[in-house]
Amino acid sequence: MMTIKSKKEIDLMKKAGEIVALAHKKLKEIIAPGITTLELDRAAEELIGKNDAIPSFKGYKSYTGAHDYPASICASVNEEVIHGIPGLRKLKNGDIISIDIGAFYKGFHGDAARTYIVGEASEIAKKLIRVTRESFYEGIKKAVNDNRIVDISTAIQEHVEKNGFSIVRDFVGHGIGSQMHEAPQIPNYKTKERGPRLQPGMTLAVEPMVNEKGYMVSLNKNQWTVVTDDGGLSAHYENTIAITDGEPVILTRLN
Ligand code: MF3
Numbered sequence: 215m216m217t218i219k220s221k222k223e224i225d226l227m228k229k230a231g232e233i234v235a236l237a238h239k240k241l242k243e244i245i246a247p248g249i250t251t252l253e254l255d256r257a258a259e260e261l262i263g264k265n266d267a268i269p270s271f272k273g274y275k276s277y278t279g280a281h282d283y284p285a286s287i288c289a290s291v292n293e294e295v296i297h298g299i300p301g302l303r304k305l306k307n308g309d310i311i312s313i314d315i316g317a318f319y320k321g322f323h324g325d326a327a328r329t330y331i332v333g334e335a336s337e338i339a340k341k342l343i344r345v346t347r348e349s350f351y352e353g354i355k356k357a358v359n360d361n362r363i364v365d366i367s368t369a370i371q372e373h374v375e376k377n378g379f380s381i382v383r384d385f386v387g388h389g390i391g392s393q394m395h396e397a398p399q400i401p402n403y404k405t406k407e408r409g410p411r412l413q414p415g416m417t418l419a420v421e422p423m424v425n426e427k428g429y430m431v432s433l434n435k436n437q438w439t440v441v442t443d444d445g446g447l448s449a450h451y452e453n454t455i456a457i458t459d460g461e462p463v464i465l466t467r468l469n
């Protein structure tokens with residue numbers, strides 16, 4: 215269901231978003247060669263708990279029939295696109311890692327992802343991460359009253375492809391609020407369906423997933439983690455935003 219949030223509800227979502235942003239800030243500080251993705255998960259879970267929130271992802275029902283999601287964050291390394299499950303893997307110099315974090319606070323979710331560099335990364339990895347972030351900002355330039363979802367999608371796709379990268383098709387952004395996934399879906403590529411018109415009070419998670427090489431992805435054998443078919447790198451950039459009667463507001467940031 216697509217819901218329109220009141221000012222009060224959006225203020226609560228801003229709090230949830232701030233907690234997500236704080237968790238990202240913490241992980242950014244501690245990401246370095248040698249740390250395990252499980253240690254990152256623990257640090258995020260602790261920070262979310264200390265802020266009276268709970269991790270949105272833990273226990274989330276699988277859409278593939280696998281076990282429920284077992285961790286607080288997603289930590290996807292190199293050719294992993296999304297839903298990397300934290301574990302004993304140690305990060306090494308030159309890796310890139312996409313961290314996705316969700317927090318549930320007083321009835322509302324915040325959801326944001328970033329791709330970080332471990333130590334020193336290649337030029338192509340840096341460009342991939344930059345273009346992915348830029349594509350989010352190109353997309354939300356179109357996230358204004360009376361536009362349609364497809365306007366966001368098209369702007370994201372154009373920026374990514376102009377820079378020689380590809381957009382993942384199999385996973386999309388989403389409405390968000392008291393449920394982590396609400397209508398509408400927000401593809402990162404142009405679709406025939408134009409999607410609903412945007413209006414003030416809609417809250418959306420816009421999240422381009424961008425591959426270095428081809429856009430094709432598959433599920434790995436844990437039935438959660440999505441990986442590129444050709445082994446190319448992948449980056450992710452996501453924020454929860456609110457549509458207003460002017461510019462959209464990014465909720466998953468520190469104010
Ligand atoms: N941010 C992701 C999403 O929008 C994370 C979901 S992980 C899951 O779908 F485990 F909760 F599914």
Ligand code: CO
Pocket residue numbers: 325387388419421452
């Ligand atoms: Co999301």
